[in-house]
Amino acid sequence: MDVSDRVVSPVLIIGRSGRAFSAALGGRRIVRDRVITSLAPSISHNWVVEGQTVRPLPSDIGKVVHRLLGARNPDELSFADVVALLATPLELIPVEADEGVFVPARTEAELLPDDFSIPGLNATLFPYQARGVQWMLDIGRHTGGFILADEMGLGKTIQIIAVLLAEQPTPDAPALIVCPTSLIANWKQEILRFAPELSVLVHRGPYRTGVSSGLRKAQIVITTYDTLVSDIAIFASVCWSWLICDEAQALKNPDSQRRRAIASIPRKRSVPMTGTPVETSLLDLWSLVDLAIPRLLGSREDFKARFPDDEESARGLAQFTNPIVLRRRVADVAGDLPERIDIDVPLELGPELSRQYAQVLADTLERYPVAGALVATGQLQLFCAHPWLQGGGPADDDDDAQIERRPAVPLMTPKLERTVAILSEAFQSGQKVLVFAIFNRCGELVREAARGLPDAYWGAINGSTPQEERQKIVDEFSAFDGPGCLVLNPKAAGAGLNITAATIVIHYTQAWNPALEAQASARAHRRGQTEPVRIYRLFYEDTVERVMIDRSEWRRDLGNDAVPISTREVADLKRALSFNPGAENV
Incomplete structure (x- = not known):
C-alpha cells in the first residue's frame, strides 16, 4: 500500500x-x-x-x-x-x-403502515392519521418533542388522543394539555368519546387545586393558557410526561408571559400544535421549535444572526425543522373530502365610493404624519367593509368600530349587494352560510341589507360573545331546520369550532395574515363535511383589499410554510397606499 x-x-x-x-x-x-x-x-x-x-x-x-x-x-x-x-x-x-439525514416528517410518515390500530381507541383512524400517530410515537421517543402542524380539518386532536392512549401517562406523571378557553370542553369531550379509559382532570375556574398534588389525580390534565400563567408555581412542581400546547400560535412571541411560563414547565415530551407554524417571522418557528426541543436551534440571538428574515434563510432553516414538523394538507392526504370550490369575487367601488376612498386616504395621511401609513391601511380596510364604519386606528384594533349612518351614503354598497345575492340563493335552496368579517358591526349591516330575504336563522360570534355561549350558538345554527347565516369574527371564531352544517363561506373582509383566512375556511371544509363547500372572497379592485388578496396568493404559491410574511411587509404596505381609485375626483 x-x-x-x-x-x-x-x-x-x-x-x-x-x-x-x-x-x-x-x-x-x-x-x-x-x-x-x-x-x-x-x-x-x-x-x-x-x-x-x-x-x-x-x-x-x-x-x-x-x-x-x-x-x-x-x-x-x-x-x-x-x-x-x-x-x-x-x-x-x-x-x-449525508443524504437521508434530514428527511421531512411527512415523507417519513408516508412510509409507515396504514393499518396501525390502538387498543381502546373508539375510532377508526384514517390512513394518514394512523401513519401520523406512528411517526409521533417514534419521534417523541427519540427527540423528546415535535410540532404537529397538520392543516385545519385533518384531526390533530384525535391523533394526539391516540398517541396518549398508546403510551399512557400515569397520575404521578400526567399529560398536560394547554389550550384556549374555547377548546376546553372540546378536548374533554373528545377524550371521553374516543379514549374513555383515560382519566381527565380539568383545572380551571374556582375549582382548581391550590397544590401540585391536586394535579396528580388523573392521567390527563387540561387547562387554559391564562390559568397556567396564574398557577405556574404548582404546574412547575410536576414533571409532566407530555406537554401538549393546542393553538400554539399563541406562544410564538418568546417575550410573552405565557410563552415564558410554558417554557419553565418540566416535561419529558413537548408537542406544540398549530396549523400555522409561521405567521409573521422566522422567530415564530424558533419559538415553537425551542419549546418542542429546547436549544435545538441555539439561542434566540444566535438564531436571528444565522437566519435573518428572508426567503433564503427560511429555506435553509426548513432543512433542520422539516424532520420534526409534521405538516399535511387536506388536498394532499384527504382525497375523500367533498369538493371545495374557491370563488374570488372582485368588485368595483364605483365613482362616488372611489372618490370617498381617496379622500379617506388623503385625510388620514394628513392627520397622522408619523404613523399615517399603518393607520391609513386600517381606515381603508374599514371603508372597504362599509363607509359607515368608523374607528380610530389600525384595523387590528378596530374590531368594535362603530356605525355612523351618513344620509349621503346608502346602506347598500357593491360588496353588500353581492353578499345579499349569495345569501338569497343559499336561503332559497335551504343552505347555511358563514360570513367572516373582522369588524363586529358588519353583521348588523349584512342582516339589515338582507331583511327582504326568506326567514332564516341569524347568529353572530365575536370577541364580545362569552366563551360559554359560542358553542351553543354553533349548535343552534347547526340544528336549525332551514337556512341560516352565522356572522363570525375570524379572530374569535376562526379556530377550534366545527361548523360543518354550513356549505357556503363568505370572506366579507380580507386579512393581512392569510393563515387567518385559511383557518376560517376550515371551519366548514373539514372532516365531517358531507357536501361540497363554496368559499367566496369578496374584495374591491384597486384598493388595499387587492394587496391583501395578492399577499395571500403569494404565500400560497410559494408553498413554503417557513417563509415569513414579514419578508413583504414594507413592499405590501407601500403598495396598499399607492392605490387611489378616485384621484381624479378628489
Whole structure:
C-alpha cells in the first residue's frame, strides 16, 4: 500500500441508520473537478485510506474533532447534536450531512403502515392519521418533542388522543394539555368519546387545586393558557410526561408571559400544535421549535444572526425543522373530502365610493404624519367593509368600530349587494352560510341589507360573545331546520369550532395574515363535511383589499410554510397606499 505525503482536507460526515445518527471523520480532495471523499478508521486517526493509498490528514485533527464533539458519543448522536454540529464554523472543520439525514416528517410518515390500530381507541383512524400517530410515537421517543402542524380539518386532536392512549401517562406523571378557553370542553369531550379509559382532570375556574398534588389525580390534565400563567408555581412542581400546547400560535412571541411560563414547565415530551407554524417571522418557528426541543436551534440571538428574515434563510432553516414538523394538507392526504370550490369575487367601488376612498386616504395621511401609513391601511380596510364604519386606528384594533349612518351614503354598497345575492340563493335552496368579517358591526349591516330575504336563522360570534355561549350558538345554527347565516369574527371564531352544517363561506373582509383566512375556511371544509363547500372572497379592485388578496396568493404559491410574511411587509404596505381609485375626483 502506498503512503502519500500530501495532506488532504478534513471533513466530518454525519450519517444515519434508522433513528441513530453518527459522525465519521473523512478526508477530501478534488481530482479533475471530481470530489473524492475517503473515511478514516476512526475519529481519532489522522489519516484516511483511498483505494490502495494512505493519505494524511492534519496532524492535530483528532484533537480538533474531540474538542468539537465534547462529551457526545460519535456513534450515538441525537438529532439536536446533529443540528449543533452542522453549525460548526467552517474554519474549524467542515461538517456535512449525508443524504437521508434530514428527511421531512411527512415523507417519513408516508412510509409507515396504514393499518396501525390502538387498543381502546373508539375510532377508526384514517390512513394518514394512523401513519401520523406512528411517526409521533417514534419521534417523541427519540427527540423528546415535535410540532404537529397538520392543516385545519385533518384531526390533530384525535391523533394526539391516540398517541396518549398508546403510551399512557400515569397520575404521578400526567399529560398536560394547554389550550384556549374555547377548546376546553372540546378536548374533554373528545377524550371521553374516543379514549374513555383515560382519566381527565380539568383545572380551571374556582375549582382548581391550590397544590401540585391536586394535579396528580388523573392521567390527563387540561387547562387554559391564562390559568397556567396564574398557577405556574404548582404546574412547575410536576414533571409532566407530555406537554401538549393546542393553538400554539399563541406562544410564538418568546417575550410573552405565557410563552415564558410554558417554557419553565418540566416535561419529558413537548408537542406544540398549530396549523400555522409561521405567521409573521422566522422567530415564530424558533419559538415553537425551542419549546418542542429546547436549544435545538441555539439561542434566540444566535438564531436571528444565522437566519435573518428572508426567503433564503427560511429555506435553509426548513432543512433542520422539516424532520420534526409534521405538516399535511387536506388536498394532499384527504382525497375523500367533498369538493371545495374557491370563488374570488372582485368588485368595483364605483365613482362616488372611489372618490370617498381617496379622500379617506388623503385625510388620514394628513392627520397622522408619523404613523399615517399603518393607520391609513386600517381606515381603508374599514371603508372597504362599509363607509359607515368608523374607528380610530389600525384595523387590528378596530374590531368594535362603530356605525355612523351618513344620509349621503346608502346602506347598500357593491360588496353588500353581492353578499345579499349569495345569501338569497343559499336561503332559497335551504343552505347555511358563514360570513367572516373582522369588524363586529358588519353583521348588523349584512342582516339589515338582507331583511327582504326568506326567514332564516341569524347568529353572530365575536370577541364580545362569552366563551360559554359560542358553542351553543354553533349548535343552534347547526340544528336549525332551514337556512341560516352565522356572522363570525375570524379572530374569535376562526379556530377550534366545527361548523360543518354550513356549505357556503363568505370572506366579507380580507386579512393581512392569510393563515387567518385559511383557518376560517376550515371551519366548514373539514372532516365531517358531507357536501361540497363554496368559499367566496369578496374584495374591491384597486384598493388595499387587492394587496391583501395578492399577499395571500403569494404565500400560497410559494408553498413554503417557513417563509415569513414579514419578508413583504414594507413592499405590501407601500403598495396598499399607492392605490387611489378616485384621484381624479378628489
